[in-house]
Amino acid sequence: MRKMGFFLTSGILATLVPTTAQAKVTAPAGAKIFRLDGAGVTYAMGVDEKGYLQPLYWGAPLAAGDPLVSTDPVKTGDPVLVKAPGELSGFDPAGSVTLQEYPGQGEGLVNDPGIKTIFADGNRDLVLKYRSHSVRGETLIVELADIKRPLTVTLRYTIDPETGVLARSASVRNGDNRPVRVDQIASAVFTLPVGDDYRLHYLTGRHAAEWQKKDVAITPALTVLESRRGSTGHGNNPYFAIGREGVTSEEHGPVWYGALAWSGSFRISVGQDNLGRIRVMGGYNPYDFSWSLKPGETLDTPIFYAGYSNAGMGGASRTFHKFEVAHIMPGGEKARLRPVLYNSWEATAFDVTEAGQEALAEKAARIGVERFVVDDGWFGARNSDKAGLGDWTVNRTKFPNGMKPLIDKVHALGMDFGLWVEPEMVNVDSDLYRAHPDWVLNYTGRPRTEGRNQLVLNLARKDVRDHLLGVLDKLVSENDIAFLKWDYNRNWTEGGWPEMPVQDQQRVYVDYVRNLYHILSELRRRHPKLEIEGCSGGGGRVDLGILGLTDEVWPSDNTDPADRLMIQDGFTQAYPTSVMMAWVTDSPNWANTRTTSLDYRFLSSMQGGLGIGANLDKWQQEDFTTASKWVAAYKTIRQTVQRGQLYRIDPPSNDNASSATMYVSQDRRQGVMFQMLHSSMWRDNPTPNHPKGLDPSATYRVSVLGGGVLPDGVPARASGAYWMERGLRAPLKGDFVGTAFVFDVAG
Numbered sequence: 150m151r152k153m154g155f156f157l158t159s160g161i162l163a164t165l166v167p168t169t170a171q172a173k174v175t176a177p178a179g180a181k182i183f184r185l186d187g188a189g190v191t192y193a194m195g196v197d198e199k200g201y202l203q204p205l206y207w208g209a210p211l212a213a214g215d216p217l218v219s220t221d222p223v224k225t226g227d228p229v230l231v232k233a234p235g236e237l238s239g240f241d242p243a244g245s246v247t248l249q250e251y252p253g254q255g256e257g258l259v260n261d262p263g264i265k266t267i268f269a270d271g272n273r274d275l276v277l278k279y280r281s282h283s284v285r286g287e288t289l290i291v292e293l294a295d296i297k298r299p300l301t302v303t304l305r306y307t308i309d310p311e312t313g314v315l316a317r318s319a320s321v322r323n324g325d326n327r328p329v330r331v332d333q334i335a336s337a338v339f340t341l342p343v344g345d346d347y348r349l350h351y352l353t354g355r356h357a358a359e360w361q362k363k364d365v366a367i368t369p370a371l372t373v374l375e376s377r378r379g380s381t382g383h384g385n386n387p388y389f390a391i392g393r394e395g396v397t398s399e400e401h402g403p404v405w406y407g408a409l410a411w412s413g414s415f416r417i418s419v420g421q422d423n424l425g426r427i428r429v430m431g432g433y434n435p436y437d438f439s440w441s442l443k444p445g446e447t448l449d450t451p452i453f454y455a456g457y458s459n460a461g462m463g464g465a466s467r468t469f470h471k472f473e474v475a476h477i478m479p480g481g482e483k484a485r486l487r488p489v490l491y492n493s494w495e496a497t498a499f500d501v502t503e504a505g506q507e508a509l510a511e512k513a514a515r516i517g518v519e520r521f522v523v524d525d526g527w528f529g530a531r532n533s534d535k536a537g538l539g540d541w542t543v544n545r546t547k548f549p550n551g552m553k554p555l556i557d558k559v560h561a562l563g564m565d566f567g568l569w570v571e572p573e574m575v576n577v578d579s580d581l582y583r584a585h586p587d588w589v590l591n592y593t594g595r596p597r598t599e600g601r602n603q604l605v606l607n608l609a610r611k612d613v614r615d616h617l618l619g620v621l622d623k624l625v626s627e628n629d630i631a632f633l634k635w636d637y638n639r640n641w642t643e644g645g646w647p648e649m650p651v652q653d654q655q656r657v658y659v660d661y662v663r664n665l666y667h668i669l670s671e672l673r674r675r676h677p678k679l680e681i682e683g684c685s686g687g688g689g690r691v692d693l694g695i696l697g698l699t700d701e702v703w704p705s706d707n708t709d710p711a712d713r714l715m716i717q718d719g720f721t722q723a724y725p726t727s728v729m730m731a732w733v734t735d736s737p738n739w740a741n742t743r744t745t746s747l748d749y750r751f752l753s754s755m756q757g758g759l760g761i762g763a764n765l766d767k768w769q770q771e772d773f774t775t776a777s778k779w780v781a782a783y784k785t786i787r788q789t790v791q792r793g794q795l796y797r798i799d800p801p802s803n804d805n806a807s808s809a810t811m812y813v814s815q816d817r818r819q820g821v822m823f824q825m826l827h828s829s830m831w832r833d834n835p836t837p838n839h840p841k842g843l844d845p846s847a848t849y850r851v852s853v854l855g856g857g858v859l860p861d862g863v864p865a866r867a868s869g870a871y872w873m874e875r876g877l878r879a880p881l882k883g884d885f886v887g888t889a890f891v892f893d894v895a896g
């Protein structure tokens with residue numbers, strides 16, 4: 150398999166699904182039925198006799214040559230392959246009841262359109278019909294055109310042969326000699342068979358409470374997952390999964406899922422259309438958006454990735470993780486495992502000094518940390534969050550000889566070095582703002598609302614983009630930096646771009662994000678060994694766009710180890726553990742003042758990319774001993790946790806006193822099952838947890854991670870079948886305790 154590449158089309162970051170020699174796209178000339186087949190998935194559409202492109206099928210694989218008929222319920226049983234329905238009633242004209250793969254807002258459409266436009270003469274009717282198709286490499290390209298005006302929409306499709314994950318995007322081109330205003334444009338519209346038993350699973354929350362799972366019925370009342378914040382946001386993540394009531398469970402039943410590769414304002418709507426068909430539409434958020442498309446100009450959308458699994462929510466997320474690791478994350482499957490990291494933020498906040506950081510680095514090295522990261526506070530006049538953002542030069546009061554002595558020390562201790570930056574922001578109290586007050590998002594003469602005392606730089610401006618790239622390039626070139634933690638700590642408020650003609654000012658929503666991607670990709674190109682962590686006050690900007698350009702993300706500022714179990718459970722519905730960082734911090738935790746043991750904190754954080762963010766200056770010798778034990782143990786299971794298959798044996802929730810999560814290496818030679826007890830109930834809970842994913846015929850040795858005695862009655866060796874059938878449970882007692890069992894193939 151070839152690794153997916155990134156390419157730029159009309160300035161937008163786009164990704165190609167990797168290809169094999171096998172043809173996965175069937176688009177016979179003349180037949181007007183298009184079909185994509187990948188592992189476990191068939192997707193099909195066809196052109197009806199009136200020229201509409203209709204979705205025909207998305208689900209479990211069909212046999213080659215199977216008939217593909219219209220899913221329109223009005224025509225059920227009709228032998229005609231792709232049939233255009235007639236008018237249903239005076240209220241439902243033919244165009245509005247025709248199931249369209251990508252409808253324009255026209256002809257009385259009453260559901261969410263793929264695209265909505267206004268022509269220069271005020272015409273708002275857009276009716277898209279099939280014009281042509283081609284297959285380039287393994288990308289199917291279908292061109293639709295308005296029935297009257299020279300406006301075309303190009304739909305692109307690829308399917309990953311190994312996971313069946315589709316990559317869909319759209320472009321609109323104005324072939325007219327006057328501008329056309331685009332008010333809404335989706336990356337894709339997906340259709341599921343008619344049914345009243347669908348449930349939508351999504352992820353939502355807020356700062357320090359991200360990744361909460363929700364599960365709602367899909368009805369004609371649309372559910373809208375969106376961000377209007379300028380970035381992805383801590384609220385609804387641009388991810389969805391759909392199952393069927395009573396049929397779909399964690400390990401069984403159909404699941405349709407997907408995620409947008411976009412780090413700006415987005416909108417995904419999910420609901421039943423006027424005939425009960427399930428429609429999922431996603432792309433740029435039309436809220437406060439419009440794009441005046443010049444004559445000859447093309448506007449591209451981000452990619453909407455989507456997949457299908459018949460193995461429940463667990464199967465869906467395992468398949469999606471596999472795809473994301475292989476084809477979204479930089480470096481793919483060969484990417485380096487996440488090193489054990491130390492971060493100074495919770496220990497020192499802005500009180501960063503050379504001596505203080507060196508002392509922390511010495512202690513971090515003692516416990517086996519591999520990367521030392523200085524967080525906020527090292528630059529400009531940054532003694533609090535009131536000043537300094539924008540001035541990315543080392544603070545000479547805190548680091549009199551620059552960063553080199555600390556970096557040398559960190560290297561001498563055997564760790565690599567990382568720095569925190571927040572390039573997109575500026576404090577009013579900064580040299581950058583004093584020099585360029587016009588560089589922030591603003592409306593002329595209107596207040597500039599500060600968030601955390603900062604304003605958002607307008608990255609859509611080329612001068613701002615080039616300045617930031619230059620500053621970051623210099624920082625990385627002049628210092629031996631292996632890692633940047635790239636933070637982003639507020640939402641947009643006054644999102645104006647006054648220097649642009651009025652009709653082009655709302656391009657800011659797209660150009661900002663494109664330029665962010667440009668800076669990140671160009672920085673990576675110039676510094677191929679540099680790794681980057683995406684952060685936005687925790688998990689405020691996690692999506693498949695940013696994940697294509699970062700090596701890991703910070704899911705939440707909430708570092709409480711019990712809350713974190715739920716955060717991690719939510720996060721991994723959509724995104725893989727390979728990018729999910731988790732720190733062990735101090736107790737009581739800042740977020741909720743909960744007190745937990747160091748063992749419990751490690752067991753929680755070891756279920757992702759392990760980091761330590763505690764104030765090591767306050768640790769006692771026994772803490773260092775405990776931490777060294779867990780860091781060493783983590784390194785023995787890191788490959789399995791970060792790159793293995795995730796099984797949710799007993800998911801954490803507010804209703805559940807305990808939880809269990811299992812990771813199994815891709816070759817099934819190692820499995821690790823974490824059992825966590827939130828709060829003891831009654832005298833004992835004898836219910837065993839049943840491992841999943843092991844090779845039933847292999848013999849596994851079982852041990853307690855970090856050392857320890859196996860519980861009574863648990864044999865030291867048995868087959869995978871034995872463990873999965875019999876299960877096992879540690880006799881945990883008390884509150885906030887845990888353990889982990891490691892299964893290694895014997896011999």
Ligand code: DGJ
Nearest residue numbers: 494524525684686687706
């Ligand atoms: C928000 C991040 O999520 C924290 O980890 C920390 O880096 C602070 N910003 C620093 O200001």
